[in-house]
Amino acid sequence: MASFLRASSGLRSMTGRAVPARSSFKYTSVRSLASSSSTESSFLADEPVAPKVVTAIPGPKAQEHIAELNKVFDTRSLNMLANYQKSYGNYISDPDGNILLDVYAQIASIPVGYNNPALIEAAKSDQMISALINRPALGNFPSHDWASILETGILRVAPKGLDQVFTAMAGSDANETAYKAAFMWKKQQERGGPDVDFTEQELTSAMKNQKPGAPDLSIMSFKSGFHGRLFGSLSTTRSKPIHKLDIPAFDWPQCSFPNLRYPLEEHVEENAAEEKRCLEEAEHLIKTYHNPVAAVVIEPIQSEGGDNHASPAFFRGLREITRRNNVLLIVDEVQTGVGATGKFWAHDHWNLQDPPDIVTFSKKAQTAGFYFGNPALRPNKAYRQFNTWMGDPARAIIFRAIINEIERLNLVEHTAKVGNYLYGEIERLAKQYPEQFQNLRGKGQGTYIAFDNPKRDEFLLKAKTFGINIGGCGPSAVRLRPMLIFQKHHADILLDGFENLAKSL
Numbered sequence: 001m002a003s004f005l006r007a008s009s010g011l012r013s014m015t016g017r018a019v020p021a022r023s024s025f026k027y028t029s030v031r032s033l034a035s036s037s038s039t040e041s042s043f044l045a046d047e048p049v050a051p052k053v054v055t056a057i058p059g060p061k062a063q064e065h066i067a068e069l070n071k072v073f074d075t076r077s078l079n080m081l082a083n084y085q086k087s088y089g090n091y092i093s094d095p096d097g098n099i100l101l102d103v104y105a106q107i108a109s110i111p112v113g114y115n116n117p118a119l120i121e122a123a124k125s126d127q128m129i130s131a132l133i134n135r136p137a138l139g140n141f142p143s144h145d146w147a148s149i150l151e152t153g154i155l156r157v158a159p160k161g162l163d164q165v166f167t168a169m170a171g172s173d174a175n176e177t178a179y180k181a182a183f184m185w186k187k188q189q190e191r192g193g194p195d196v197d198f199t200e201q202e203l204t205s206a207m208k209n210q211k212p213g214a215p216d217l218s219i220m221s222f223k224s225g226f227h228g229r230l231f232g233s234l235s236t237t238r239s240k241p242i243h244k245l246d247i248p249a250f251d252w253p254q255c256s257f258p259n260l261r262y263p264l265e266e267h268v269e270e271n272a273a274e275e276k277r278c279l280e281e282a283e284h285l286i287k288t289y290h291n292p293v294a295a296v297v298i299e300p301i302q303s304e305g306g307d308n309h310a311s312p313a314f315f316r317g318l319r320e321i322t323r324r325n326n327v328l329l330i331v332d333e334v335q336t337g338v339g340a341t342g343k344f345w346a347h348d349h350w351n352l353q354d355p356p357d358i359v360t361f362s363k364k365a366q367t368a369g370f371y372f373g374n375p376a377l378r379p380n381k382a383y384r385q386f387n388t389w390m391g392d393p394a395r396a397i398i399f400r401a402i403i404n405e406i407e408r409l410n411l412v413e414h415t416a417k418v419g420n421y422l423y424g425e426i427e428r429l430a431k432q433y434p435e436q437f438q439n440l441r442g443k444g445q446g447t448y449i450a451f452d453n454p455k456r457d458e459f460l461l462k463a464k465t466f467g468i469n470i471g472g473c474g475p476s477a478v479r480l481r482p483m484l485i486f487q488k489h490h491a492d493i494l495l496d497g498f499e500n501l502a503k504s505l
């Protein structure tokens with residue numbers, strides 16, 4: 001039975017704003033009663049049966065920790081202070097004993113649950129201990145078992161057609177190194193191949209950040225896209241000005257991303273025309289932009305920018321345009337990758353005949369990097385694509401354990417099914433409360449579901465009082481990012497929470 005004790009005193013918002021106190025209460029809804037009679041057991045035995053909210057969040061203990069932390073670490077972006085030792089499976093705990101169903105999951109980054117026993121086992125292995133305490137500078141001193149760690153882990157789930165990897169440390173890093181690979185590939189082509197040496201002029205001008213050594217090439221991205229916050233990746237990020245202000249940026253083109261209307265079935269022609277318009281704009285920019293385009297980067301679902309979708313036909317069109325114009329297609333699967341869309345890689349939904357040139361990953365992989373297939377994307381000389389760590393074997397070992405767990409529990413297929421259930425139920429709620437669940441999107445995309453809410457920030461904040469940790473994106477979207485071990489009985493708890501939120505807003 002999903003029973004929740006709601007907060008009995010005031011709540012602090014993400015921005016420190018207090019939200020009104022409510023009195024404690026328990027409730028049982030029809031849906032939770034129905035699910036209580038089901039026999040579904042959790043993938044992780046001993047998972048809490050329901051959320052528990054016993055204080056305001058943050059409660060008194062959390063507030064003490066926050067005050068202590070704030071002396072040495074900026075806490076203005078703090079959402080919730082957690083106790084990870086006490087978190088388990090789909091549930092995140094805090095120091096005051098609150099336990100929330102977590103469908104935000106560290107910004108879409110926890111695949112198989114907090115304190116997953118299989119990951120704990122992997123963490124205790126001799127191989128992991130060695131990787132942690134003898135961290136290698138991978139480019140110079142890879143370990144004897146690095147090839148095997150890659151082949152049995154990261155490369156085992158490589159997207160179709162891509163059989164090599166450059167490992168990195170975060171999503172932004174993965175994208176930046178992919179962009180560098182694209183630039184070096186482009187110049188190598190122009191120069192006449194890998195064996196043609198650099199000119200003296202290239203060598204000297206590069207040291208002055210000038211042409212021709214530092215050329216005016218560009219990466220094209222899409223409006224509202226998000227690709228990270230390092231210098232190069234930030235230049236391709238177009239989601240919010242606050243990410244970009246005061247930071248020098250490259251003069252690179254941005255293309256319109258389709259602005260689809262929902263429900264999709266009712267706007268077929270209009271949406272097709274919108275996608276055609278964006279594809280025409282993409283080709284025009286590629287052909288005419290004053291800084292020649294070496295690669296196009298795109299998310300399968302624009303995530304930070306508001307969970308904006310486009311059709312498989314749009315992406316196939318973009319693949320065709322990039323190929324025709326000798327420009328690389330980089331698919332940024334940092335957020336969409338690793339199962340949440342009901343396929344291991346979201347671009348598997350597109351039925352491409354011709355794979356992307358590069359696919360970047362991080363978040364739920366817990367490690368990062370980019371996959372590629374064309375050997376020409378390895379630069380022609382050593383040290384052109386290099387840094388000290390070049391990734392982290394300890395994190396690669398964890399990704400391997402995650403992959404094993406995904407396979408053992410068939411979590412990708414599972415997520416497709418539970419996502420269909422969840423989508424159908426939210427669709428039902430949307431009919432009942434149309435104002436609260438607008439532009440529902442993510443049908444057939446596993447649990448990668450979102451909707452717009454006019455009081456989104458209040459919705460997110462109040463959700464905690466109903467025992468749910470959930471995030472937003474873009475101007476008004478509520479985004480669902482549950483873990484891959486999210487099951488129907490968790491969906492029922494979430495749906496009860498949604499219904500209560502809808503009634504209370």
Ligand SMILES: Cc1ncc(COP(=O)(O)O)c(C=O)c1O
Nearest residue numbers: 170171172226227228332334335
């Ligand atoms: C699609 C996408 N690309 C890149 C990034 C950047 O990843 P990181 O924050 O690990 O640098 C993010 C982060 O949210 C993302 O969603």
